[in-house]
Structures are given as structure tokens and as C-alpha cells.
Amino acid sequence: MSDTPHLLYVGLVDADTATPDASVAVTPVTTAADALSELADRDYAAVICEQELPGDETGLDVLAAIREQYDALPIVLCTAEPDGEVAARATQLAVTEYVPRSDVDLATRVGDILTGTDTRADSPADPIERKHELRTNNAALRKLAQLATEDGLTETETVERVLEIGCQRLGVSLGFLNRIADGTHEIAVMVGDHPRFEPGATTPVEDTYCDRVIETGEMYEVADATDVAGGPPIAQKTGMSCYIGSELSVNGTTYGTLCFADSDPRPEPFSDSEQAFLELLTEWMNRELERRRREDELERYENIIEAVDDGVYALDSEGYFEFVNQAMTDLTGYSESELLGAYTGFIKNDAVVERAESIVQEMIFGDRDDEESFELEIQQASGNSFPAQDHMTLLYDDDERFAGTAGVIRDITEQKRRDEALSGLLDTTRSLMQAKTPQEVAETVIEATESDLGFDHSLVRLYDEEADTLRPVAASDKVPERPVYDADEGFPGDAFQRDEPLIVDEFKRIDNYDSDVLTAVMYLPMGDHGVVSIGARQGHEFTESDVSVGKILASNAAAAFDRVERERSLLRYESVFENVRDMMYVLDDEGRFQLVTEPLAEWLGYERATLLGQHPRVVLDQDTIDEFACRIGD
Structure with missing residues (x-):
């Protein structure tokens, strides 16, 4: 039987790099199922597992599967870079050792595990002390893993717990999460008591040990400040004698530092194991801050989307x-x-x-x-x-x-309604412009409120200047007989006097008559001509589109009333003109005959129709025309 130790390697990285020397036999696999099959067929001295695997599984999945059946088998879990979350979870799953390849020589650590030794430079010589340090690290990582599973903690509470775990592991009394921006160092969260330090306190960053961390981007530690020549003023002022800190970053941008300190100096520098622990703790904190920032961002988006x-x-x-x-x-x-x-x-x-x-x-x-x-x-x-x-x-x-x-x-229902209403208003406008009397204009408005706006309760009141009243002249079939209002009476009078639309949707009586049908009425002034009242029934309340289209209808109606009044005035003048027996004429803006009385046409020897639109030069010589233009100019 061979004495050559056998290692089971789970991953795609070259298996030879994981062995301490050629005397170790390595069997590579890539899945948890293959690993369990191999362990069932042969005794292995240890398992080396990469966190990143080719399939859907991770190294943590493989670790969990093996631990269910082999609780004493040494298992080493590897990542390319330190990962606090992976380390904490692996500790929960009873990993023998977690090894970030960037910081630890894997082959050496595997050799140490196989031989039961520890060749790291700062490793305690006493095996009992080594076991104690390992248990301390594992205990801290288990607490970190447990913290990751707790829900409902605020960011400050989570950071405080992390700082407490760090203080306990590193044997110091003070823990800080600091924000650093624009040359200012601010204590964001703190655990431990110190008369000079408190959350929210600010200091120029150059006066702190954290400045060294930010400048180099690397961990910085001081075991005894008295041994550091020209230490930062804050150490001199506060008597802070030892320090270890690491840079925090969120999404690749410097956020601040995670650091630990004490008033008493340390007899020995922080060990590699302690520094590795802080690196894992920092990585865990980076992930936690990034997760919280992402959740905050998603929550903002969610609030916007739901709003x-x-x-x-x-x-x-x-x-x-x-x-x-x-x-x-x-x-x-x-x-x-x-x-x-x-x-x-x-x-x-x-x-x-x-x-x-x-x-x-x-x-x-x-x-x-x-x-x-x-x-x-x-x-x-x-x-x-x-x-x-x-x-x-x-x-x-x-x-x-x-x-x-x-x-x-x-939902573009209202937009469609508005488009259809505006399209209908084009035909309504043509009808309004063809109306000959105010009554025709009023009746056209009533028709439009139903065909274009979809309301079947409407009433047009016209202003009677002599009586100073608003007199009903046209209404929908469903509107009962309505009284004459004073020009400043009721809601119609209010809208007319203010020359502003008025919508009333909280009343028991509308225009002094009971209505169990209408829930709101819109009063739209038509210039100085009167008011159109439009009622809305239950389930057909006014929308912004209704109000907008209603305003357009009222404005077009006002223009139509103006045109009717002008035409009626012109008809009166024309009637007077036709009955005048004097020789008279009217010229338009271009100086052509617009009106000519019959006596003048007869005297000139022309038909009236022939003269209309002609220039006076057809009947006058140029000297007379020039004299006329001169007199007009004067």
C-alpha cells in the first residue's frame, strides 16, 4: 500500500499548483457528485476546492455536500481574491481553512495541513497557540456569517456589529467606519468609548492614520505609536497608541476606511492572520455597503415606478x-x-x-x-x-x-376623446361661422356639447345689456325651464363677471333646481355675450380634456357671436345706405369702390354692379384723382 498522500481537487485550475511537492497525488474533479463518488472509492488526505466552478455549483455548494458525510476531512476553500462573504459562509460550513490565493501560498498551506505544521512567518510556534488563533478566526467568521443572515437591521446597526466583531478579534477597544471626502475625515459609526471621538466628528484627513490608507490604497497598521516618528497629530492629541485600518470602496469608488485602534500599545505587530481577517472583514463590509446602496437605489426606482x-x-x-x-x-x-x-x-x-x-x-x-x-x-x-x-x-x-x-x-382614452372632440369642433366651428343669428349660434353650441363633448345637459344664457341679465336662449332636451338670472347672480353670474371658467362639483342644488342626476356643472363664459352651462352625470365626471375642449368651444362661440353682431351692424348700415338718395360711395383699403349709391351710378352712367370693385380712374381723370389723394392725405 502506497504512503503517498492523495488530494482531491475540485476545480479547473491546474491541480499541480495546489500540491506541496511531487510526492502528493492529485485527483481532479469539477462537481460535488464527482467529489462524493471519489471519496466513496478512496481515502483522501484532504480536499482542495475552488469557489469558482465551471457549472452552476460553487465551492460552497461542494463544501456543504462533503460536510454532510465527512465531518472530519480537511477541506480548503480557495478564491482568487479575499472575499469576506465567502469566508464567513465557509466558516459556517466548517471549512478547515479558507485561502485567498492572492495573499497566501496555497501549496505551502496544503503542505502544512498534511503535516500538521504552520510555516507562515507570523505563525505561533506553540501548536496550542496556533489552534487558539484558528479557533478565534473561525469564531469571528461564524459571527460574521450569522450577521449576514439577520434581517431587519439598519445600516448603522449592521456596521456596529461588524465593528464589535473586529474589536473582539483584534483585541482592541475602538472600532470605526469613517467617511472620507474632499480632504475631510468623518466618523460615521463608532463602537467603544473615547473622550475625543464620537460619531459625526470631523478631522482633516491628513491628520489621521487613515490618510496613509487612502494614499496607498493598502492596509496600514501601527502597533505602538511611540515608535512612529512624527505620527499624525490625532495620535499625539488623543493618546491613541495602536491602529490598523483598511480602505473601503463602494462600486470601485473610495468610500472611507474601516479601522480599529486602542489607547494602549501592542507588544507585537498585528499578525498576518489578524491582517488577513481585517482584509476579509473589509471585503465583507464593502459588499454590504454596495448591497445597501443598490437596495436604496432600487427602492428609489420602485417608489418612482409605483408613484x-x-x-x-x-x-x-x-x-x-x-x-x-x-x-x-x-x-x-x-x-x-x-x-x-x-x-x-x-x-x-x-x-x-x-x-x-x-x-x-x-x-x-x-x-x-x-x-x-x-x-x-x-x-x-x-x-x-x-x-x-x-x-x-x-x-x-x-x-x-x-x-x-x-x-x-x-391609457389614452382621454387623449382619443380629446382628439375626436377637437375633430368634431372643426365641423362645429364651420357651423358657428355660418350661423346668421345669436339664436342659431346658441343652438349650435348646445348641439356641440352633446356631439363633441358627450354631455346631454347644457344651457346657453345670453347677456341682455339693457336689463343687465343672463337670459336662457337654448338648452338640451333634458334641461327643464330655467329662470333669468341677474348678470352677477349664481354660478353663471360668477363665471360671467370673472370671465373665467367655473366648475362646481360639491352642491345639493344646481341653479336653484333639484337634480339627482348631475354631479358637477361647468360654467364657461363666452366673452361678453353670456355663459354656457354644461352638466356632468354620475360616472361621467369632467376631465382635463373636457375642460380644455369646452374652453375652445366657448371661445369659438364668442367669436361667432362677435361675427353675427358685426354682420347685423353692417346690415343695418347697408340698409341705411341703400335708402339714401344722395350720390355717395365707399372705397375699400385698396381704393376701389366697395359701395355706390344708385343715384351716383346713374349720374356717372354706369350700372352699380359694374362700378363695384373698380378703381375711381374709370370715371375720373388723373388730375382729379391726384387732387383727391392729396386731400385724403391732408
Whole structure:
């Protein structure tokens, strides 16, 4: 039987690099199942496992699987760089040793495990002391692993727990998480008591040991400040005699430092094991800060998404809902649980789904922009549907592969109503401009409130200047007979006097008559001509679109009333002009005959129709015309 020790290696890294010398036999595998199969067939001295494995498993998964059956087998877990979370979890799973390759020579450590020795420079010579240090490290890492599983702690509470674990492991009384920005050192969180230190205290960073950490980007430690010539002023002022600190970074940007200190000096420098522990603790804290910042950012986005009135969704690459906000459930009438996991065709008909998929394909292949907007019908749980606009964008995973779509669904029912109302107003405007009398204008307005705005309770009151009243002249069929109001009476008078729209939606009596039908009335002044009152029934309350279109209608009506008044005035003048027997004429802006009396036409020897539109030169010589122009100029 061979005395050659056998190592089981789990990973893709060259197995030879993990052995202390050629006398060790190595069997490589890549999965937990293969590792367990090998352990069942042969006795192995130890297992070396990489955290990064080729499949879906991690080294922690392999460690857990082996520990279920082999509780005493030495297992070494490796990462390329120090990773506090991995180290803490591995300790929870009873790893024999965690080895970051960047800091520790793996082959040497494996050799130490096989021989039961410790060749590290700072390793205690006494085996009992070595075991004590190992137990201390493992105990601290177990606490860190336990902390990672606790929910409900605030960021400050979590940091305080980390600092307490660090102080206990490193044998010091003070722990700090410091924020460093713009040359200022601020204590963000602190554990331990010191008369000169407290959270929120600031110091120029150059007056602190942390300055050395930030300058070099490396861990800095001082066992006895009295041995450091020209130490930072803060050490001299406070009597802080030992220090060890490491840089904290969040998403690659310097955040501050994680450091530990004490008023008493240490008899020995911080050991490699203690420094390695602080490196792991710093890495764990980096991850925790990054996680919290990311959660804060996601929470802000979530609050924004939930606050918007539009529906927000995300679909996977197959078109199944992965996310919907509250507005999306409100719009569709389906609950979040009903939508999540459902196919997009759940709220769209086949034609809409086919069209959307076609647009997505064009976006993927570059025939469209990465963002696209299109209109569609959304099917509701009630069986109804509504017009919507979908503003859609593509989603990609970390490998730049298509991962689905995200979009914003906006209900455009009101927009459609407004567009239709505005289109109807074009015809209404033509009718208003063709009206011959104020009564025709008023009746056209009543028709428009129903055909263009969709309201069947409306009334037009015109202003009677002589009586200073607002007199009803036209109304919808459903409006009962209404009284004459003084020009400043009631809601119509209020809107007329202010020349501003007025919407009343809290009243028991409208215009002095009972109504169990109307829930709101909109009063729209038509210039100085009067007021149009429009009533809304239950379930058809006024929208911004209704108010906007109503204002346009009232404005067009005012213009129509102005035109009718002008034409009536012109007709009166024309009637007077026609009955004048004097020789008179009127010229337009271009100096041509606009009006000519019959006596003048007869005297000139022309038909009236012939003269209209002609220049006076047809009947006058140039000298007379020049004299006339001169007199007009004067």
C-alpha cells in the first residue's frame, strides 16, 4: 500500500499548483457528485476546492455536500481574491481553512495541513497557540456569517456589529467606519468609548492614520505609536497608541476606511492572520455597503415606478410578465399575482401580440430604435378594453443577450376623446361661422356639447345689456325651464363677471333646481355675450380634456357671436345706405369702390354692379384723382 498522500481537487485550475511537492497525488474533479463518488472509492488526505466552478455549483455548494458525510476531512476553500462573504459562509460550513490565493501560498498551506505544521512567518510556534488563533478566526467568521443572515437591521446597526466583531478579534477597544471626502475625515459609526471621538466628528484627513490608507490604497497598521516618528497629530492629541485600518470602496469608488485602534500599545505587530481577517472583514463590509446602496437605489426606482399613474411592466424573453406596478393592475383589473407569470396575450388580443412581437424582432435586428412607441388595445378583466400607448424598450443580460422587454402602458382614452372632440369642433366651428343669428349660434353650441363633448345637459344664457341679465336662449332636451338670472347672480353670474371658467362639483342644488342626476356643472363664459352651462352625470365626471375642449368651444362661440353682431351692424348700415338718395360711395383699403349709391351710378352712367370693385380712374381723370389723394392725405 502506497504512503503517498492523495488530494482531491475540485476545480479547473491546474491541480499541480495546489500540491506541496511531487510526492502528493492529485485527483481532479469539477462537481460535488464527482467529489462524493471519489471519496466513496478512496481515502483522501484532504480536499482542495475552488469557489469558482465551471457549472452552476460553487465551492460552497461542494463544501456543504462533503460536510454532510465527512465531518472530519480537511477541506480548503480557495478564491482568487479575499472575499469576506465567502469566508464567513465557509466558516459556517466548517471549512478547515479558507485561502485567498492572492495573499497566501496555497501549496505551502496544503503542505502544512498534511503535516500538521504552520510555516507562515507570523505563525505561533506553540501548536496550542496556533489552534487558539484558528479557533478565534473561525469564531469571528461564524459571527460574521450569522450577521449576514439577520434581517431587519439598519445600516448603522449592521456596521456596529461588524465593528464589535473586529474589536473582539483584534483585541482592541475602538472600532470605526469613517467617511472620507474632499480632504475631510468623518466618523460615521463608532463602537467603544473615547473622550475625543464620537460619531459625526470631523478631522482633516491628513491628520489621521487613515490618510496613509487612502494614499496607498493598502492596509496600514501601527502597533505602538511611540515608535512612529512624527505620527499624525490625532495620535499625539488623543493618546491613541495602536491602529490598523483598511480602505473601503463602494462600486470601485473610495468610500472611507474601516479601522480599529486602542489607547494602549501592542507588544507585537498585528499578525498576518489578524491582517488577513481585517482584509476579509473589509471585503465583507464593502459588499454590504454596495448591497445597501443598490437596495436604496432600487427602492428609489420602485417608489418612482409605483408613484406614476402609468402601468409599468417587464416581460422575459418569451413574453411572460416578470414585473408589474400597482398602476398596471389598476388599469387591467387583474391582480399582481394574476399577471406575474402570465403570457402577454393575457391582456392583448392575438393581432396585438403578433404586432408587438414583430416590433420586438425589428428592434433586436436593428431595423428600429431600441425604444419604440405604438398604440394598442388592452383587454381588461371586466371584458372591456381601452386604447393605450405602449412605450417599449429592450432588456439585455450581462452577456448582452436579449432578456426581454420593459415598457410603460398609458391609457389614452382621454387623449382619443380629446382628439375626436377637437375633430368634431372643426365641423362645429364651420357651423358657428355660418350661423346668421345669436339664436342659431346658441343652438349650435348646445348641439356641440352633446356631439363633441358627450354631455346631454347644457344651457346657453345670453347677456341682455339693457336689463343687465343672463337670459336662457337654448338648452338640451333634458334641461327643464330655467329662470333669468341677474348678470352677477349664481354660478353663471360668477363665471360671467370673472370671465373665467367655473366648475362646481360639491352642491345639493344646481341653479336653484333639484337634480339627482348631475354631479358637477361647468360654467364657461363666452366673452361678453353670456355663459354656457354644461352638466356632468354620475360616472361621467369632467376631465382635463373636457375642460380644455369646452374652453375652445366657448371661445369659438364668442367669436361667432362677435361675427353675427358685426354682420347685423353692417346690415343695418347697408340698409341705411341703400335708402339714401344722395350720390355717395365707399372705397375699400385698396381704393376701389366697395359701395355706390344708385343715384351716383346713374349720374356717372354706369350700372352699380359694374362700378363695384373698380378703381375711381374709370370715371375720373388723373388730375382729379391726384387732387383727391392729396386731400385724403391732408
